[in-house]
Amino acid sequence: MFDKIRQLVFGSNNLVASRDINYYNPHPIRFYEKDIKEVIDCFSQEVVEIVGIVTECNDFYRPNIEEKNELNNLTHEYFEHIKSNSLIYFEKISEFLNDRRNEIFLSKYLTTARELNNKIVSNRTDFVYFDKIFDAVYSYIVEKDNYNICFDKELIWVFLHYMYWNCDIGVKYDKTS
Known part of the structure; x- marks a missing residue:
């Protein structure tokens, strides 16, 4: 009787067939x-007021943002969300990261961006849509x-x-052209 209960609770330890092992992984994108x-x-x-909008990028290889969204399969709705909720912060983030006093943070940012992009x-x-990548990464950071x-x-x-x-993350150009 005890063996049947143990088997129901813990499985039959059939490791070869992997029937009793749960490989559920809620976060396929893990990073430091x-x-x-x-x-x-x-x-x-450091930043109390956040104002300003970034309208241009100095990255020579950067496509226009609509092309980037298409290459990465980011939905129009999500892009509109980014524009309405996050874009106003971007200039201040750039200023913060490029301030000589914050070199260590720039280094950490770039290291994280490279690791995350890989x-x-x-x-x-x-992930079908890049929107879901944002969600997976956000959830991982918060839950961790x-x-x-x-x-x-x-x-975040x-x-x-x-x-x-x-x-810094996502596809910049169409590799097939």
Whole structure:
């Protein structure tokens, strides 16, 4: 009797057939999220008012944003959300990251962006829309810290959107042309 209960609760330990192993992985995009949290935390403490809109990018390889959205399969609705909720922060983020006093944060930002972009490329087929990549990364950052983040969690979205807008994550050009 005890063996049947144990088998129901713990399975039959049939490891060869992998029937009793649960491989559920809610976050296919994992990365060292502490650096970007530190950058966002410092940014949130230093910047009191956030104004200004970035209208141009100096990246020679950056496509126009509509082309980038198409290449990355970002929905029009999500892009409109980025424009209405995050775009106003981008100039201040650029100023913050390019300030000589924040070189360590720029380094952490760039390291995170490269690592995250590599993870996105590796797992891109798991996501039809880039919108879902934003959601997976945001959830990973917040859940990894058990929701104990000491700054406004909205800034995580803003920084992820900034990374995308700035072409630090996502496809920049059509590799088939």
